[in-house]
Amino acid sequence: MAEGTVQGIAEVPQDFKGSATTGMTVTVLYFAALREQIGREAQELDVPAEGLAVSALLARLGAEDSRAATALAEQPRLRVAVNHALCAMSDMVRPGDEVAVFPPMTGG
Numbered sequence: 001m002a003e004g005t006v007q008g009i010a011e012v013p014q015d016f017k018g019s020a021t022t023g024m025t026v027t028v029l030y031f032a033a034l035r036e037q038i039g040r041e042a043q044e045l046d047v048p049a050e051g052l053a054v055s056a057l058l059a060r061l062g063a064e065d066s067r068a069a070t071a072l073a074e075q076p077r078l079r080v081a082v083n084h085a086l087c088a089m090s091d092m093v094r095p096g097d098e099v100a101v102f103p104p105m106t107g108g
Helices: 032-038 054-064 066-077
Strands: 025-030 042-046 079-082 085-087 098-102
Touching: 025 032, 025 054, 032 066, 032 098, 042 054, 054 066, 054 079, 054 098
Parallel strands: 025 098
Antiparallel strands: 025 042, 079 085, 079 098
C-alpha cells in the first residue's frame, strides 16, 4: 500500500441513493462519530467541473445541513481522504472523486 493511503474505506452501500442529476458529483463518506452526528453514512454532492478545494467542499456540506455544520466545525482537526489518499484542506476535489471524512482522533 502506498504511503498516505487509507485502508478499510468502505464502499458506498448498495442501497444508497444519491441525488446526482448532472453526473458532476463527488461521493462523501462519513466515519465514526461524524456518521452519528450527521445522521448518514454517505451522500453525493454536485461540484463544478473544475472541482473545488476540500475546505470549500466541507463548507458547502455545512451550509446545506445544520447537523453537518456542527459536526464539521472542527475542520482544522478533521482528516480527509480523497480517493483513499489522505489530503490537505487545500487539495482539489473533482467530479467522480470519493471523499472520506474522519473525526479528530485522539490517543497515543
